[in-house]
Amino acid sequence: MEYVLKTDNLCKNYRRVQVLKNLNMNIPKGSIYGFVGRNGAGKTTLIRLICGLQKPTSGSFDLLGVNSQNTKELSTARERIGAIIENPAIYKNMTAVDNLKMQYLNLGLPDYEGIDELLELVGLSDTGKKHAGHFSLGMRQRLAIAIALCGNPDFIILDEPVNGLDPEGIIEIRELILKLNHEKGITILISSHILDELSRIATHYGFIDNGCIVREMSAEELEKECSKCIRIKISDSEIFARTMDEQHIEYKMIDDSTADVFSDVTISKLAITLANAGCELIKAEEKDESLESFYLSLLGGENNAENA
Amino acid sequence: MPKMLEGDIKRFCASKRVWIAIIALTVSYAIFYAVVFFLVYRAMDVDINDITVDTNIGSFAEVVSVFTAGFAAIFTAGDFTDGTIKNRLAVGNKRSSIFLSACIFSAIVSAAVQLLDALVLIIISLILPGGFSMPLEIFLVNISVYIYSGCALAVFFTALVFIFGGTKAAYIIPAITALAFKVTSTVILNYLYPPDGVSNLSDIKIKAYTVIDRFVPFMYLQGTPRWDGMSYATGIAVLTVISLAVGLIVFNRRELS
Numbered sequence: 001m002e003y004v005l006k007t008d009n010l011c012k013n014y015r016r017v018q019v020l021k022n023l024n025m026n027i028p029k030g031s032i033y034g035f036v037g038r039n040g041a042g043k044t045t046l047i048r049l050i051c052g053l054q055k056p057t058s059g060s061f062d063l064l065g066v067n068s069q070n071t072k073e074l075s076t077a078r079e080r081i082g083a084i085i086e087n088p089a090i091y092k093n094m095t096a097v098d099n100l101k102m103q104y105l106n107l108g109l110p111d112y113e114g115i116d117e118l119l120e121l122v123g124l125s126d127t128g129k130k131h132a133g134h135f136s137l138g139m140r141q142r143l144a145i146a147i148a149l150c151g152n153p154d155f156i157i158l159d160e161p162v163n164g165l166d167p168e169g170i171i172e173i174r175e176l177i178l179k180l181n182h183e184k185g186i187t188i189l190i191s192s193h194i195l196d197e198l199s200r201i202a203t204h205y206g207f208i209d210n211g212c213i214v215r216e217m218s219a220e221e222l223e224k225e226c227s228k229c230i231r232i233k234i235s236d237s238e239i240f241a242r243t244m245d246e247q248h249i250e251y252k253m254i255d256d257s258t259a260d261v262f263s264d265v266t267i268s269k270l271a272i273t274l275a276n277a278g279c280e281l282i283k284a285e286e287k288d289e290s291l292e293s294f295y296l297s298l299l300g301g302e303n304n305a306e307n308a
Numbered sequence: 309m310p311k312m313l314e315g316d317i318k319r320f321c322a323s324k325r326v327w328i329a330i331i332a333l334t335v336s337y338a339i340f341y342a343v344v345f346f347l348v349y350r351a352m353d354v355d356i357n358d359i360t361v362d363t364n365i366g367s368f369a370e371v372v373s374v375f376t377a378g379f380a381a382i383f384t385a386g387d388f389t390d391g392t393i394k395n396r397l398a399v400g401n402k403r404s405s406i407f408l409s410a411c412i413f414s415a416i417v418s419a420a421v422q423l424l425d426a427l428v429l430i431i432i433s434l435i436l437p438g439g440f441s442m443p444l445e446i447f448l449v450n451i452s453v454y455i456y457s458g459c460a461l462a463v464f465f466t467a468l469v470f471i472f473g474g475t476k477a478a479y480i481i482p483a484i485t486a487l488a489f490k491v492t493s494t495v496i497l498n499y500l501y502p503p504d505g506v507s508n509l510s511d512i513k514i515k516a517y518t519v520i521d522r523f524v525p526f527m528y529l530q531g532t533p534r535w536d537g538m539s540y541a542t543g544i545a546v547l548t549v550i551s552l553a554v555g556l557i558v559f560n561r562r563e564l565s
Contacts, residue, residue, distance in 0.1 A: 048564070048565070051394065051397060051398040052397045052398065052400070053394060053397055053398075053563070053564040053565070054563040054564065054565075055563070074400075075400040075401075075402060076400060077400070078398065078399055078400030079399055079400045081398065081399070082398070082399070083394070083398040085391070085394050085398065086391070087391055088391075089390060089391035089392045089393075089394050089395050090390070090392070091319060091322070091390065091392060092390065093322060093323055094319070094322045098318070098322060101318065102315050102318065102319065102392075102395075103395055103399075105311045105312060105314055105315035105318070106311070106312060106315060106395055106396045106399055106401060107311075107399050108311045109311075147395060151399065157398075
């Protein structure tokens, strides 16, 4: 499998504080990689290292096949990426078109071809002479994405792209990200707290905690882990547990009267089996574990970080 | 780097408030100065044919240097405050290119403002009765000293912004430095060239102040040029090289958030 970004025991210290600890991450080409972690986990720090705002304390990374130790070629590789780092970085006293022209100049592009198409793609083609400082937050985010798209990058990094947006804005950004990935084949790294939103678009996930990648997985693997179950209420947990074990049915006790059954069972047959054993099945409902609860269960406890 | 320089120029042109302020500053100061001088000399019963423009060109050169400090702070530091410097770095531009582009741009703006001032002064000299007292050739040499000195100071102040960029110090330190230059230069000139011609300084102090007057470009903007060309070239070159070197070294190592 080809990767646009691979990190190798990446470490970053700020004086005595180690923010990234032997971080190993792999972003497959063509994926939408959801980068998930709590505040202070190290998400933005990693993004800063990739974008050249800061340097690693130790370790390295490969960006589009170029190792970070090779600084000259790394500069060339960075011409093929776009990024929004924390907040949209735009010139407030310039129009949307002028902001894109500035980025074209930053990239050393010979002409301004493609600017109109970019603005149309992000839905800012009718802003005219309006200065970016008068844009709404959603418009600024979209302008920042357009800036990141200048030069037809192969890899885009979006740090909290939907922060502060209203639901309509979030939907617009989501649809834009999907369009960029599906139609243009751009690999996208999204760091976000809004797990529900990520779960709608990400093809791969990286969970970071205390500067380490706790888990990397594809969306399919995550779906299997966030398995469906039947949550049932019973009258006697002891009889229930004995019966489940005899039947070799996978289950988990939540409390004295509640249990999750993971095996594929027929409710009516289960109710009859339990009733014959002397346990009443009071209530049954289907339940999915959301990304949110998976995230909480993954990052719960003191030491979840992988050892290198 | 040429494309980034072009970008800085475009950004400057888009900042209407900045260049309108530059034009307003230049024209109003020159006119104000000429008018005030005219009125003051009239009040002192000085023959108006003795009122010339060129003997006071140095006063505006000093104002331009202070302006350059403010310009570098606001315009260049804005790149850090707005976060737009991230856009340049993230797409692979080298820090040295970003820094050099900003220095060159600041120097261009400083030179342009000095030239504009010279043009305004020439126009005013056509109006005032005294006109020019010095030959045009010498006037142009003096303007050249101001321009090059202003450029060296522009590079210096831009380097300060890059060293402190992203912090409040990036706005404050250039301003404080310009103010310190002004105060120091006034003090040094008063000691070296006292009105009554009598200096009470020790030999060592006189030598030290003379070195400063001779080789620090900010002193070149005080009054009319009074040293030889080699001294000016040395002072300008040294300040420029030190500013570039220190600015490059510090900015290349800076961690940006």
